[in-house]
Amino acid sequence: MSVLFEPYKISKMEVKNRFVRSATHENLAKNSGEVTDELVKLHRTLAKGDIGLIIPGYMYVHPLGRAYSYQTGIYDDKMIPGLKKLVNAIHEEGSKVAFQIVHAGMYTFSKLIGTTPAGPSGEIMNPVAVEYSKEMTEDEIQTTIEAFIKAAKRVVESGADAIQLHAAHGYLINQFLSPFYNRRQDNWGGSDENRFRYLKEIVVKTKKVLPSNVPLLIKLNTHDYTPDEGITPSLAAKYSNWLIKLGIDAIEISCGSGYSIFNMCRGEVPFREIVQAVPDYMKSMTEYVYKDMVGKFNFEEGYNLKAAKIIKPQIGDIPLILVGGLRTKTFMEDLIKNKYADFISMSRPFIREPFLVKNIKEGKQERAACISCNRCLAAIPNDYPIKCYTNKWPEEKKQTCYFP
Numbered sequence: 116m117s118v119l120f121e122p123y124k125i126s127k128m129e130v131k132n133r134f135v136r137s138a139t140h141e142n143l144a145k146n147s148g149e150v151t152d153e154l155v156k157l158h159r160t161l162a163k164g165d166i167g168l169i170i171p172g173y174m175y176v177h178p179l180g181r182a183y184s185y186q187t188g189i190y191d192d193k194m195i196p197g198l199k200k201l202v203n204a205i206h207e208e209g210s211k212v213a214f215q216i217v218h219a220g221m222y223t224f225s226k227l228i229g230t231t232p233a234g235p236s237g238e239i240m241n242p243v244a245v246e247y248s249k250e251m252t253e254d255e256i257q258t259t260i261e262a263f264i265k266a267a268k269r270v271v272e273s274g275a276d277a278i279q280l281h282a283a284h285g286y287l288i289n290q291f292l293s294p295f296y297n298r299r300q301d302n303w304g305g306s307d308e309n310r311f312r313y314l315k316e317i318v319v320k321t322k323k324v325l326p327s328n329v330p331l332l333i334k335l336n337t338h339d340y341t342p343d344e345g346i347t348p349s350l351a352a353k354y355s356n357w358l359i360k361l362g363i364d365a366i367e368i369s370c371g372s373g374y375s376i377f378n379m380c381r382g383e384v385p386f387r388e389i390v391q392a393v394p395d396y397m398k399s400m401t402e403y404v405y406k407d408m409v410g411k412f413n414f415e416e417g418y419n420l421k422a423a424k425i426i427k428p429q430i431g432d433i434p435l436i437l438v439g440g441l442r443t444k445t446f447m448e449d450l451i452k453n454k455y456a457d458f459i460s461m462s463r464p465f466i467r468e469p470f471l472v473k474n475i476k477e478g479k480q481e482r483a484a485c486i487s488c489n490r491c492l493a494a495i496p497n498d499y500p501i502k503c504y505t506n507k508w509p510e511e512k513k514q515t516c517y518f519p
């Protein structure tokens with residue numbers, strides 16, 4: 116049997132194989148954030164495809180931390196019945212499920228949340244929305260921390276097997292960790308220790324509300340790729356070491372933020388599809404910016420492996436979940452055999468082929484068919500539901516225009 120199908124434990128949670136569906140925003144929740152039947156159906160299908168651990172798309176912990184209109188929410192107890200349905204469908208098909216919780220911080224749109232998006236520091240340009248951030252007050256910071264803890268309690272109530280804190284891709288926790296996004300000089304900034312404090316508070320308080328059988332995972336950026344230095348692999352290694360000391364049970368490593376989203380998803384830059392999402396007055400500028408990116412983010416199998424090799428020695432036996440361009444069975448097997456990673460995490464391949472793992476297991480497939488065209492990513496600001504748009508792109512206007 117391939118090493119990919121050997122079970123492995125994250126703390127006390129046993130996962131039946133080494134495959135993880137990396138969190139993937141689906142654009143399938145209600146406008147209120149509640150779970151829909153379509154969202155449940157999608158996850159039941161993924162579980163039927165034999166993926167060991169499924170992480171649904173990021174769930175916002177507070178209305179001001181919402182990134183998109185059809186994102187799943189976990190900011191209120193009214194979400195719990197729908198979230199339970201999601202968990203039950205995944206469990207019924209034999210997979211484990213972790214909920215990823217997030218606050219978008221400055222990476223949202225004033226039109227969506229009704230006020231200026233706030234992060235650790237003000238006057239920082241969000242290049243996606245083309246808006247400047249506002250600096251959070253002490254009270255606002257405490258409110259977001261509380262929102263994470265309340266959301267963690269809801270994850271437990273929903274029956275999910277694990278929690279993942281989203282500390283990657285430029286969202287609020289990443290913003291506090293990053294010297295680029297966090298320019299504060301108070302207790303929350305000014306040194307690595309201070310920039311780590313926000314995440315530390317969340318981890319320590321979350322651990323207190325978790326039963327001992329519910330592991331706490333984190334998705335961490337190893338490189339922000341911001342105009343000035345943000346998180347780098349060596350800083351991520353330092354943070355990983357501190358996280359292990361706080362009792363984190365597994366680390367998924369990723370990279371990229373709003374300034375460099377195609378580092379997160381290496382491959383093509385679908386500039387026409389992105390231009391479609393913005394209002395007329397922004398189209399020529401958006402085309403100019405994104406067209407210039409074409410050819411600069413070429414796909415490479417396992418593009419976060421180099422960073423994984425820096426992080427792994429810091430975390431010892433704590434499982435490392437590797438994401439980013441994993442496509443070929445032999446490549447994945449080598450990662451596990453060489454102990455560079457303990458889990459193989461994928462996003463785009465499962466959008467195209469929910470049965471990929473089953474097919475690999477049955478010897479029907481050696482490689483994912485995903486070609487990293489990134490149209491699935493461009494679907495998000497267009498408000499199209501998540502699916503593989505490689506062969507056909509819907510031209511009709513659907514989005515809830517997020518832009519000012």
Ligand SMILES: Cc1cc2nc3c(=O)[nH]c(=O)nc-3n(C[C@H](O)[C@H](O)[C@H](O)COP(=O)(O)O)c2cc1C
Pocket residue numbers: 137138139140141171172173215281283284334369379380381438439440441460461462463464491492495501
């Ligand atoms: C459509 C889409 C939605 C995504 N949504 C999330 C998300 O909700 N949370 C997250 O941590 N990453 C998200 N990602 C990033 C993926 O989880 C993953 O890190 C990235 O796509 C690289 O892995 P891949 O090469 O297997 O696609 C998303 C990616 C895509 C393409």
